[in-house]
Amino acid sequence: MTLADSSITTGLKTWQRCRALAAYVLSVSRKRSILSVVFLILGSFSEGVSLLLLLPLLQFISAQGGGTVLDLPTGLLAPVLGASFQIELWLILVVFVAVVTIGALFARFKNIYMSALLVDTVNRLRIDLFASISRARWSAVARKRTADLDHVLTGDIDRVQTATASLFLLIQNGVFLCAYMLLSLMISWQMTAIAAVAGALVFVALRPIRKQGAIFGDKLTTERQRQYRTISDFLAGLKVTKSFNAEPRYIAELNGTLERMRGDLMRYTRINSLGTTLFQILSAVMVCLFIYVAYAVYAMPFSRIIVLLVIFMRLSPRFTGTQDHLQNAIINLPAFETMQRVKADCDAAVEIPQAAATPAPAGLKHSLDFETVSFAYGDHLAVDAVSFSLPAKQITAIVGPSGGGKSTMADLVMGLLMPDSGRILIDGVALEAAHGPSWRTHIAYVPQETYLLSATVAENLKIAAPHATVDDMWQALRQAQAAAFIERLPQRLDTPVGDGGIKLSGGERQRVALARALLRQPALLILDESTSALDRENTQGILSTIDALRGQMTVLLITHNPVVVECADKVITVEGGRVLSHGVG
Ligand SMILES: Nc1ncnc2c1ncn2[C@@H]1O[C@H](COP(=O)(O)OP(=O)(O)OP(=O)(O)O)[C@@H](O)[C@H]1O
Structure with a gap:
């Protein structure tokens, strides 16, 4: 599967999606995950024990009022505390407060650990995906729609956060259910068995509704992606x-x-709310049945029935919650699958990381040569068995009609694309994919569409050379004929240029982009139609700058402009992906 169609969900089963997300959460922090669950279990059991304490309390009250004394808890405690042990009200109340306090503390720790785990999981997901996209080969990322990547990094992450939180709540409910069932077992196993079987039946009966949730989740993924594409296209071309x-x-x-x-x-919603309505009606029927069976069939003492009822009444919202959290997780889990798939595709297309990359030849001392290089976009042959040479420290222009393959050749020179056949030699050494990142440290590129950050002039310049001084920046701006207008800006270098540089004219943007490239002091400067937005006077100024670079660095000009061609030492004419002629400028 290519990166382009990676957003299509592969229809993994819900449990597989749950397992994958759970494994990811564990990989983020095993320690925090375990501690969260431990505090969750301790908290749930403390809550359960505080409920169990209702029994001796009721026993005490009923005994005071001349009612029947229950033997279960005292019977259980007798071996430990001795047969003569008598429960007193103050003791029950003190133990009750102590248990509730301990439970509240456990719940607090659990909340802190779970929140941290949730934030860490979402942050890790976002940064992992971001890093994978940044490491992927240009040719792979370029095939992917920016709107889709944007969606995965923002909208889908929010859905994964919801799914993760729902999974946490599911685990929490699961633990509570177990704790409460255990407690009710201690009071009456028959009644617990009846409640467990009834609960399981209701849960199974709601399965078709959960299935609808999974279908809705997949649809939501597709529709949200469409929505993002429309909005992104609209804003980009407003x-x-x-x-x-x-x-x-x-x-x-x-x-x-x-x-x-x-x-x-x-x-x-209609299907889901029907489930909730049915569940509430069934719960009421079950409670009535429960009271009837406990009272009429088992003749259970009043205090036990009350405690069991309290337990089941507290279980009931947890049970409904379990269905709701599961639904929520099911609807949002496809987003995790989409993210993982995009990440896997990017990782499969990984460009060798800069640090690990094979060092490319240091700079460009003699020449860069194309040897019968071909490159196709899918079936479309854009560069067809091309051979030419860029002599070092000279100015070479590639000219030719639109669609002739000029920009593709520039991408090949930069190692952003790799030849399908043929070789590119840098001082006689073949350029390989592994050279890409280190080779590009010697290159500065000024594209056709000027790309400026929504930041200050200085911040824009520093993308190319983070350690450049203010003097360096002014020097580069002077070379690019940009110093005069930057001087006139209200905050000079610290003036924000607006979204994409909107506060500057097209020509001003091009000159800032050129200054940025020069600031890098590259071995190879590539200018792709970089004077197209300039008037005659500024073009002449920049051409004299380029002229002055002769002997300092290799310059590759891609242009239609005959005036620009005049400053070249060598002119290569291309058409239909082939070289028509090599001439002297
Ligand atoms: N990402 C791409 N996917 C598919 N085809 C592409 C892609 N980029 C360019 N092409 C095709 O490859 C051919 C060469 O394009 P290229 O941009 O290299 O030409 P160019 O000479 O730089 O054109 P221009 O002067 O108009 O910028 C064209 O036919 C173009 O349609």
């Missing part, structure tokens, strides 16, 4: 959309997605 009055198309598209989601949600 200006163009407005200029064509195309807003209604996006509104209709978004509305369609939202209507489908609403329809799915309403269908699901």
